[in-house]
Amino acid sequence: MFDFLNYGFNQRALLAVVMIGFSNGALGSLVVLRKNSLVISALAHSLLPGIAMAMLVFGSMSPFVGLMGAVFSAMVVGLATIYVSRKGLLDHQTALTVLYTSAFAGGLLLLEYIPGNVKLEDWLFGNILGLRNMDLWMSYGVSFLIVFLLAWYRRDWILYLFEPAVAASMGVPVARLNYLQTGLMVLALVTSLQAVGAVLSSALFIIPTATMLQWVKSPRALIWSSGILGSVVGLIAICLSNWWDVQTGATLILLLGCCFLVSLLLAPKR
Amino acid sequence: MSLHPITDLGHSHHPEKHHLLSVENLHIHYGNICALKNVSFEIGCGHCVGLLGQNGAGKSTLVKTIAGLNKRITGQVTWSGRPLSECKAEIAYLPQVDSMDPLFPITVKGLVELGRYPHLGARKKWRAEDSEVVETALASLKLQDLADRRLFQLSGGQLQRAQIARALAQEAHVLLLDEPFSGLDEPSQDFLSDLFRELADNGRLLLVCHHDLKAVPRLFDTVLMLNRELVGFGPTPEVFTRENLAKTFPGKEITPDV
Numbered sequence: 001m002f003d004f005l006n007y008g009f010n011q012r013a014l015l016a017v018v019m020i021g022f023s024n025g026a027l028g029s030l031v032v033l034r035k036n037s038l039v040i041s042a043l044a045h046s047l048l049p050g051i052a053m054a055m056l057v058f059g060s061m062s063p064f065v066g067l068m069g070a071v072f073s074a075m076v077v078g079l080a081t082i083y084v085s086r087k088g089l090l091d092h093q094t095a096l097t098v099l100y101t102s103a104f105a106g107g108l109l110l111l112e113y114i115p116g117n118v119k120l121e122d123w124l125f126g127n128i129l130g131l132r133n134m135d136l137w138m139s140y141g142v143s144f145l146i147v148f149l150l151a152w153y154r155r156d157w158i159l160y161l162f163e164p165a166v167a168a169s170m171g172v173p174v175a176r177l178n179y180l181q182t183g184l185m186v187l188a189l190v191t192s193l194q195a196v197g198a199v200l201s202s203a204l205f206i207i208p209t210a211t212m213l214q215w216v217k218s219p220r221a222l223i224w225s226s227g228i229l230g231s232v233v234g235l236i237a238i239c240l241s242n243w244w245d246v247q248t249g250a251t252l253i254l255l256l257g258c259c260f261l262v263s264l265l266l267a268p269k270r
Numbered sequence: 271m272s273l274h275p276i277t278d279l280g281h282s283h284h285p286e287k288h289h290l291l292s293v294e295n296l297h298i299h300y301g302n303i304c305a306l307k308n309v310s311f312e313i314g315c316g317h318c319v320g321l322l323g324q325n326g327a328g329k330s331t332l333v334k335t336i337a338g339l340n341k342r343i344t345g346q347v348t349w350s351g352r353p354l355s356e357c358k359a360e361i362a363y364l365p366q367v368d369s370m371d372p373l374f375p376i377t378v379k380g381l382v383e384l385g386r387y388p389h390l391g392a393r394k395k396w397r398a399e400d401s402e403v404v405e406t407a408l409a410s411l412k413l414q415d416l417a418d419r420r421l422f423q424l425s426g427g428q429l430q431r432a433q434i435a436r437a438l439a440q441e442a443h444v445l446l447l448d449e450p451f452s453g454l455d456e457p458s459q460d461f462l463s464d465l466f467r468e469l470a471d472n473g474r475l476l477l478v479c480h481h482d483l484k485a486v487p488r489l490f491d492t493v494l495m496l497n498r499e500l501v502g503f504g505p506t507p508e509v510f511t512r513e514n515l516a517k518t519f520p521g522k523e524i525t526p527d528v
Binding site for chain 1: 334337338339358359361362363364365369370371373374375376377380381384387388390394418420440
């Protein structure tokens, strides 16, 4: 039944999904409570041109090259959004949508110039069986960093998310947490892009939290239970996709979607 | 209701300025717009102060500045002779209850526990005494039965009580409240005004942004009237006059209801 785990690529996929599921799920609580759900998907798409450009310049895709490119384009799109929404008489979300769709289109064209077989589908839905050991190490590092910083600032996050003004008046380092959250979002996206792709990694951020919001009564419970849900569903998705011979990423998100639906129907009503 | 008087007097470097909120020559500009011009006043504990003025007169700006949220100011704001950045625990900011997200996953008790943040030390470790302070704060506002409720299950008055309990858990000496009476029904308003009186009598200082002029003399022993600059400041019977009202609300026909 678990014979598929004899293969190295399946072992790596399993480890990666459990780690990414946990760290993205937990970090997703911050994203959802900050009402940043749209931003995460915009950010995921706008990383494409940066990574594509880095691959063109350095000639190959490695976690480090990917990270450099991603950080570069996240910074460009982030700063440009602020500039455009100030200069162009538009709200932040409209500016972000203009920029990320344009950036994504640019990235798409760049992909055509990259030698080798980088496919758009891999970008959107990931290639979890193509993970190398180096990608795994990167996932370890990023997941550890996310969990550590979530735990280290555990009380600060809650105040920062709930009432930023009250938090600042009590001495919570609100500006630092804001940068930290954005930085962690970019790091988490870069590691999960390889495994599950741009579309699915946004889902990994949002759906576990949306599901657990139906049950929990405290932000701390939300953060850790979302992480656990992401991990456990990831584990089940790996098994199911092997037994039924279907795509892992899509199975994972569909399962999460089912969890959300069941929670919506079963959870205590308002 | 039993509110505990403030017993911890702290150690101030300036004994003569003990428990004194002092604002000196405060100017605030946003770009070219002048939000506050040359505001100075001093007040000690044990007062309930009404901040009166029309929209855009600078009430919220003043309250946010005392809460330490405006970094770029000219002038000086001190509490007990110390700069605001050193008194994070002693000043509590209570924004309008509408600004709270009712769906945020937190209970009344969880909200009150947030008030302990400035007391937890560098490691942010929760101790048994923190739980005691929270229980006392919940009890003094008669919130024990609501402790496990979520925010969307509360009325406006109950939300306001929960916020005040948070400030009590913070053991704050100064409470800054932004329009606490707006949207409350009459019984809740009466409850709140009695509560304010009791908090002031127990040695706290309340600064309350307020736009409804009807109940001013009953609610506040001191008023601060603001129209970008200070129009009047002092005991309500002396300062809340027709003349000052005309300067604070130019173009409006208002008679003080004394």
